[in-house]
Amino acid sequence: MQNKPTGFANPWLHLALSIAFVTIYELLLKLGAVQTAHLSQRWSWTGLTGLASLYTWVAIVFVILSLVTWLHVLRSIPLSVAFPISQVVHALIPLGSWLFLGESITTFRGCGIALVLLGLAVVAKPVARFEERL
């Protein structure tokens, strides 16, 4: 039987870190995008003008960190299990947008977030089964 990865090698820890990094970089990217939105209407759709903001570069560091942790997750957890769990970011990002960027969360949007969390609760059972096998 394979040894269960523990400590920093634990893929679930990396999944949690990846989720945190994604939430942080998305909020930073929005700040960078807002800061550079006026630069060029012609090229703004490529996203490259966003590189003029420091927020974007800090976000890129978090993108790399999230990618590294995510790759570690993919080495041991099936994509069809890890990916749905990682989608908790869809609840965390709107909450972060509300908390840090002053964006609004309507009742409708709140219901959507609740559905995401319900979906995660349903997915948790196959995850627990996989964890037993790990």
Add this chain to the structure above:
Amino acid sequence: MTTISFVIVLIALIGHVGGELVLKKAMDASNVVGFRSRKFVAPFGAGILLMTVQFFLGLGLLQRYDLSFIYPFQGLSVILIIFAAAILLREKLTLQLTIGGALISAGIILVSIS
């Protein structure tokens, strides 16, 4: 949302799903053949390329729309990835995963149209 923005969202979505699938393939291969084999390098390079394309397209979209409006479109990738992983990577598809994935996607769509 304009037609061009919708097309960019679609390309970013396809890039995301495709990128996740080839990266998973690469990391599975790394467990068997290590990090120097072509079986790892080729899908890894393709995955990074797809993720980079979808990253910059996403950044461009963020310059025009609220983060809480644009990001949830990526949520459609949940159900797409669950099925694609079952079909292309032969991962086990359970009823709970399908229902959970559908609920997450529905929630994300609800968030994005609100």
